Amino acid sequence: MESLRIGCFGICKLPSNLSESPLNSGVVGRPCFALWRSRRGSASLLLRRRSIADNNEVEFHSVRDKYPTEEESSNLEDSFRVGLQLFPRYGEKEVVDSEANLNVCEKEVVDSNANRASAKEEETKGIDVEEKPTTRVTRNIVFVTAEVAPYSKTGGLGDVCGSLPVALAARGHRVMVVSPRYVHGDPSDVVFSGALDLDCHIKIPCFGGLQEVAFFHEYREGVDWVFVDHPSYHRPGNPYGDSYGAFSDNQFRFTVLCHAACEAPLVLLLGGFTYGEKCLFLVNDWHAGLVPVLLAAKYRPHGVYKDARSIIVIHNLAHQGVEPAETYKNLGLPLEWYGALEWVFPTWARTHALDTGEAVNVLKGAIVTSDRILTVSQGYSWEITTVEGGNGLNGLLSSRKSILNGIVNGIDVAEWNPASDEHIPFRYSIDDISGKVQCKTALQKELGLAVRPDCPMIGFIGRLDFQKGVDLILSAIPELMQDDIQFIMLGSGDRQFENWMRALESTYKDKFRGWVGFSVPVSHRITAGCDILLMPSRFEPCGLNQLYAMRYGTVPVVHCTGGLKDTVENFHPYAEEGSSQGTGWTFSPLSKDSMLAALRLAVGTYREHKSSWEGLIKSGMEKDYTWDKAATKYEQVIEWAFCDSPYVQ
Numbered sequence: 001m002e003s004l005r006i007g008c009f010g011i012c013k014l015p016s017n018l019s020e021s022p023l024n025s026g027v028v029g030r031p032c033f034a035l036w037r038s039r040r041g042s043a044s045l046l047l048r049r050r051s052i053a054d055n056n057e058v059e060f061h062s063v064r065d066k067y068p069t070e071e072e073s074s075n076l077e078d079s080f081r082v083g084l085q086l087f088p089r090y091g092e093k094e095v096v097d098s099e100a101n102l103n104v105c106e107k108e109v110v111d112s113n114a115n116r117a118s119a120k121e122e123e124t125k126g127i128d129v130e131e132k133p134t135t136r137v138t139r140n141i142v143f144v145t146a147e148v149a150p151y152s153k154t155g156g157l158g159d160v161c162g163s164l165p166v167a168l169a170a171r172g173h174r175v176m177v178v179s180p181r182y183v184h185g186d187p188s189d190v191v192f193s194g195a196l197d198l199d200c201h202i203k204i205p206c207f208g209g210l211q212e213v214a215f216f217h218e219y220r221e222g223v224d225w226v227f228v229d230h231p232s233y234h235r236p237g238n239p240y241g242d243s244y245g246a247f248s249d250n251q252f253r254f255t256v257l258c259h260a261a262c263e264a265p266l267v268l269l270l271g272g273f274t275y276g277e278k279c280l281f282l283v284n285d286w287h288a289g290l291v292p293v294l295l296a297a298k299y300r301p302h303g304v305y306k307d308a309r310s311i312i313v314i315h316n317l318a319h320q321g322v323e324p325a326e327t328y329k330n331l332g333l334p335l336e337w338y339g340a341l342e343w344v345f346p347t348w349a350r351t352h353a354l355d356t357g358e359a360v361n362v363l364k365g366a367i368v369t370s371d372r373i374l375t376v377s378q379g380y381s382w383e384i385t386t387v388e389g390g391n392g393l394n395g396l397l398s399s400r401k402s403i404l405n406g407i408v409n410g411i412d413v414a415e416w417n418p419a420s421d422e423h424i425p426f427r428y429s430i431d432d433i434s435g436k437v438q439c440k441t442a443l444q445k446e447l448g449l450a451v452r453p454d455c456p457m458i459g460f461i462g463r464l465d466f467q468k469g470v471d472l473i474l475s476a477i478p479e480l481m482q483d484d485i486q487f488i489m490l491g492s493g494d495r496q497f498e499n500w501m502r503a504l505e506s507t508y509k510d511k512f513r514g515w516v517g518f519s520v521p522v523s524h525r526i527t528a529g530c531d532i533l534l535m536p537s538r539f540e541p542c543g544l545n546q547l548y549a550m551r552y553g554t555v556p557v558v559h560c561t562g563g564l565k566d567t568v569e570n571f572h573p574y575a576e577e578g579s580s581q582g583t584g585w586t587f588s589p590l591s592k593d594s595m596l597a598a599l600r601l602a603v604g605t606y607r608e609h610k611s612s613w614e615g616l617i618k619s620g621m622e623k624d625y626t627w628d629k630a631a632t633k634y635e636q637v638i639e640w641a642f643c644d645s646p647y648v649q
């Protein structure tokens with residue numbers, strides 16, 4: 001390691017092989033190291049002083065253009081330390097024989113590093129920790145996310161960030177979730193009524209000024225739910241856009257979120273104590289992707305967060321937070337860190353001859369600065385290292401393959417429980433499934449379809465997006481409508497797909513319903529009432545609807561990709577009595593014909609092989625979808641993050 005004074009009181013340790021480091025690899029052209037050195041002399045510096053005793057007030061002092069002396073530096077470092085050590089440290093409380101277990105953990109890390117040749121094998125071996133379900137070490141964990149159920153949800157990210165923290169807190173960790181406080185000025189704002197103003201205002205230096213944010217807080221189910229309040233989160237629409245499309249200031253809104261999330265563990269007194277510096281940031285998707293970059297570029301050079309670690313969790317690689325290169329200066333990062341976010345589009349993706357393709361890519365920044373990388377299934381963790389699934393980041397992700405793992409999501413089994421679900425008209429369970437057919441006939445009545453308990457009913461729920469293969473469904477509908485089936489789609493998103501759904505409904509009045517909108521109760525009723533759930537996703541990092549479906553005795557028919565492949569076992573009609581006969585159908589390739597063939601096989605089995613169908617339903621309902629299993633694996637990865645020194649120091 002080479003130590004560099006980077007024009008301030010912080011020493012930044014750089015890997016000696018920096019020129020080959022992922023900071024400058026991938027499609028990035030300009031070497032970061034050169035940039036670093038050339039801009040060293042002109043780098044300006046933001047001095048911060050923090051006083052926790054002083055009512056948590058955080059003061060931001062002026063930008064300095066001369067470097068502090070050695071003495072100033074050490075005084076400043078001391079002032080950070082004194083402030084933060086006023087409170088007992090929470091983390092690292094050993095619950096059971098931690099020393100022995102950490103040795104095991106270190107050994108596993110060595111094992112996994114030694115086996116880089118076979119990533120898949122390594123991942124399976126690496127996180128197969130089912131035999132050690134107890135928590136070894138409690139940690140301070142900080143989730144950063146753009147959405148979190150039930151406060152804000154547009155899809156699976158909200159579900160995961162609403163339930164995984166609860167599972168980790170139940171295992172003894174101290175868990176905080178930081179997300180924006182989206183206020184719409186309508187009755188839906190009631191979801192935030194339990195979150196109270198902490199009376200802690202800070203000013204965030206970005207976008208050419210100081211952005212003042214406040215923090216709201218609710219303690220529920222063992223988790224500190226922290227909401228960042230800023231006027232840019234107060235508008236109608238969902239977290240990312242409204243009926244006119246995506247908000248044009250999303251880069252600003254999520255930059256503010258990331259800065260605020262980095263300050264939260266230092267400045268918020270929750271239950272009398274701050275979380276402090278020794279915490280683990282679990283940052284979700286590009287919206288939170290600046291957090292690991294800020295830790296490395298803004299905090300560690302000043303001696304703060306040296307003991308923290310970060311894990312980027314990729315729920316969807318298709319969205320990377322790419323904006324024009326000129327916007328870099330707005331992000332509140334030192335200029336010399338440009339290389340971490342630098343992104344150059346390949347020639348074919350440029351719009352005109354003078355387009356240099358230069359951009360900043362926030363997710364790329366997270367990938368090159370996080371201590372570990374996680375995706376939401378093992379299948380997807382491999383797919384993103386391939387040209388087909390890597391969205392241009394495959395080279396970079398492959399270079400960090402040894403710290404890349406996949407953990408299949410769990411589900412909130414209390415919310416998604418057919419035996420107690422308040423959104424469905426009849427309850428049922430694996431022991432008495434009779435309520436399912438009653439849910440089906442109730443749904444047929446609700447939708448104005450013929451009430452026919454014996455008619456196979458196929459459902460689709462999801463964002464109307466290219467990812468979800470909605471175009472494939474719509475192109476197959478005319479053929480499918482020739483069969484004796486009923487089909488219901490619930491979704492919102494792409495305007496064109498919404499209009500197609502409406503048009504199909506008027507063409508096939510007696511068989512097809514297209515429900516345009518976002519409704520959690522309706523999604524529960526469709527999941528319970530349908531016999532088959534169709535998911536022809538082009539790619540699917542994990543997928544939650546197939547898990548909900550199986551828990552509700554609804555048989556999934558899915559494209560064999562990513563998390564769908566990992567979670568749906570293909571039906572095996574000739575399985576021996578008692579052996580696994582599968583939980584649904586996986587089809588491949590992704591084409592209208594193979595999708596129709598799988599659907600027709602499913603419908604044929606439903607009609608003609610009742611006992612096989614019952615077996616399918618039961619094996620789906622029997623599976624363990626609880627978060628606890630996944631939380632154990634998260635713990636393992638978190639321990640690995642702390643076994644190594646920070647990736648960027």
Ligand SMILES: Nc1ncnc2c1ncn2[C@@H]1O[C@H](COP(=O)(O)OP(=O)(O)O[C@H]2O[C@H](CO)[C@@H](O)[C@H](O)[C@H]2O)[C@@H](O)[C@H]1O
Pocket residue numbers: 154155156157159160315316376409461462463490491492517518519520523540541542543544545563
């Ligand atoms: N119109 C509507 N009305 C009501 N509810 C609706 C709805 N449209 C979608 N939903 C709900 O939103 C969630 C969608 O979850 P998914 O995992 O299928 O997808 P998403 O692509 O958003 O998430 C990304 O992140 C998750 C979490 O990691 C990954 O599982 C996934 O593969 C990845 O693409 C489900 O709870 C679903 O019921």
